Amino acid sequence: MGEASRTAARAGRSTAGLLGRPERWLLYGLATMGALLMLIPVYWMVVTSFKAPGDILHYPMQWLPAPWYLGNYARVFEVIPFFLYFFNSLLVAGAVALSNLxxxxxxxxxxxxxxxxxxxxxFVAIIATMMIPVQLLFIPxxxxxxxxxLTNTYxxxxxxxxxNPMAVFLMRQGMLGMPRELAEAARIDGAGELRIFLRIVMPLMTPTLVTLLIFTFTWSWNAFLWPLIVIKSSELFTLPLGLSAFQDLYGIEYGPLMAAMTITVLxxxxxFATLQRYFIKGMALTGLKV
Amino acid sequence: MGLDGAEVPLSPTTLQGRPLWRRLHLPDRYSLFGMAIILPALVFFLVFRVIPLAYALWVSFHEWNLIRPMQWVGLQNYWRAFSDEAFLESLWHSFLYAAVVVAFALSLALLVAVLLDQKLRFAAVYRGIFFMPVVMSWVVISIVWRVMYAPTFGLVSNVLGWFGLPDVPILTNGALALFGIMIMGTWHALGFYMVVFLAGLQTIPVHLYEAALIDGAGKLQTFTKITLPLLRPTMLFAMVMCTIDTLQVFVQVYLMTRGGPADSTMVAVYYIYRTAFYLQEMGYGAALGMILLLLVLGVTLLYLRFVKVEAYY
Structure with a gap:
């Protein structure tokens, strides 16, 4: 289906134009309230990261830091080799995402x-392994x-x-919905299969590829348990391991802890904000069926 | 499940008639390319999924502490599991967690998706906010929520204080700790399934809504008679994924309560992890893992069956 026609059709389908003014306000009110509730933990993390040590434990809590205190961020870089952990995470997640792609x-x-x-x-074997909790495979x-x-290495x-079997599944579903005419035409023109794949199929799959990139990168960036099992030396720590170690060592220092986490999620x-346009489209193209 | 979605494309070999090697049912050059490009993925699949799984099955029939050689004990580990009350209780906690989070996260996600599908201005901003937790590491989420739940200065204590309620330490209270982790789990899962539902809503043909409008159907009626039934495949996908995901609950518990207080948040994967990696009972741990795997598989098949049957009413 042409993307343009689908979008045009969608613009016409919404009943929003028929909603009265009070109803629209109600919708905005609901959405805003939900969004604010969702933001609470993030807000708590960021605000705490800017509070001076004494202000964090203050009761009742202060909604905004007074004054804004930057010492927590300085303390993070002083106590843990943050850039090293950041580099490790980037290297590992980047490699994982690229190889999955x-x-x-x-x-x-x-x-x-x-x-x-x-x-x-x-295909059935791959689907079946999607259902296996990965933690259960950690022993073998x-x-x-x-x-x-290979233990204790990148x-x-x-x-x-x-x-990742899930990534194979997503790619297959995406490829099933792909128009075949272009590839056929190229094939009749005598293009090699590899060339067809790289020049025609891959560009058509951009939204799905972006979805996959986000998924696999996020999974790897956030992985905790597996690194905890295989990595022993701290110079190979990824950010989650570093954060966990930081919590164990300086768990009382909430300010620096929150500062470190804020830089980790940023x-x-x-x-995501940059890529979310592709991401939603990619999700829709995979069909989302079992 | 359309296994046969692919068609045989026009390939040069089929255009030129059927060569001898084709009549012998040997794969042609085109199929060979297809087989070749899946090989790299298959190698990884074999080494890092299939072999470990087979190995885990093998180990589950043994007694093994990693130091002394493996000793064959047959089904003994499995029998032991059924009378291991601590394990059964951890299973109960995992299923309870999954049931609550699946129910709340999916219904809230559907609500938000339908809301954001109404062409709100700034929809992308709202969507981004609801999706935020998904890209956050469980380590970060667990630590943030642990501090929010902390007594006296934590956010929850403050909120309770506004309403004149007593300060309840959530994570150190046996009756509330699992509940606290469930709220966090719902908050985390909501955004992902909102995107799933948003994508599902896009696949509903527009002309159905137009027809309903012309026939004078109300908004609620349109929702229950058109949106919900047509969203069924998406719903099934979401239910399967969310159940598989939530039954694996572990890292949050590990970082927030270590299964306590008094094992009230001891979940199955944590129990297995502890059995294998702390108590070094590899064989028993592997057997417990197999049991959980079978349960997850069973629940998934149940969904597939249940929803498939319902679809033909």
Missing amino acids: ALCSLAGYSLANFHYPGRDVV LFLVVKTLD WSLILPAAM PMFIA
């Missing part, structure tokens, strides 16, 4: 567009990683997450 778009294309013996078996996975002699964080907020 490469491996899973190829696999999804294969599952959606080709016929060969065993294809459906592979740890032993596999140990056998490969590889132990990247390789087990390099192919890049994710910015990334």
Whole structure:
């Protein structure tokens, strides 16, 4: 379906124009109230990160820091090698996201567009493993990683997450809904299969790829338990490990803790805000069916 | 589940008639390309999913503490699980958590999605705010909420104070701790399923709404007669995903209460983790993992069946 026609149709479908003024105000009121409730924890985190140590424990609480105190942020960089953890997280999550994009778009294309013996078996196996709580695999996975002699390395964080079954599933669903005419035309013109995939299929899949990028990057950026199991040396810590260690060591210092967390989530907020346009479209294109 | 969504595309080999190797049912060059490009993903899939899973199954029939050699005990670990009251209770906590969070998160997510679908101005801003928790790490979320729940200076204590209610320490109260974690879980899950529902709403054909409008259907009627039934596949997807996800509840508990007070927030995955990695009972831990896996699988199949049957009424 053409994207333009769908959007045009949607603009016409809304009943919003028929709503009376009081009803619109009610809708805005509800949405705003919900949004404010959702923001409370984030607000609490940011505001606490700017409060002086004495003000944090103040009762009743102060809605805004008075005065705004920057010492917590200075303290973060003083106590933990924040940039190192940040770099580790970026390296690992970046590698995981890229390898998922490469491996899973190829696999999804294969599952959606080709016929060969065993294809459906592979697909069902991939769906089945989506249901396995990953934590349950940690025991044997740890032993596999140990056998490969990879514990306490970046590889132990990247390789087990390099192919996410969920990502394969999303790619396949997205590829099923892709128009085939362009690829067919190129094929008749004698273009190689790899060329068709890179030049025609991938650009068509941009929204789904962005969705996948956000998902896999977020999963890796936020992963905690697996890194906790395989990483022992603190110079390989990712941000969640660093934060957890920081909480264990300086748990009473709420200000610096909140400051560290604010800097941790900021890049994710910015990334999502920038990409959310594609993201919603990508979600819609995957069909969202089981 | 459309396994056969793919069609055989026009490929040069089929255009040129059927060569001998094709009549022998050997894959042609086109299919070979398809098989080749899935290989890299399959290697990772085998090494990091299939082998560990098979290995876990194998270990679950043994007694093993990582130091002494494995000892075959047959189904003994599984029998032990059924009389392990602490494990059964942890299962109960996980399912209770999942049931409450799935119910609240999904109904609130649907509400917000329908609300934001009404062409509100600044819809993107609202959407972004509701989605915020999804991109936050569980470590961050757990620490923030732990501090919010802290007695005397925490946000919750302050709010209770406004209404003249006594200051209840939520996370150290056996009756309230799990409840506190559920609220946090709902807050976290809501945004993701809002996006799922928003995407689902876009797949409903516009002409149905126009027809309803012409026929003079009210807004509530349009919602219950058109939106809800047509959203059923999306709803199923959301229910399956959310259930699988919430049954895995672990990190929050680990960081906020360590299963306490008095095991009142001890959830299944935490119990398994503790059995395997602290008590070093690998065999028993693996068996417990298998049981949880079967339960998750069972719940998913139940959903699929239930909703499929309902769809044909």
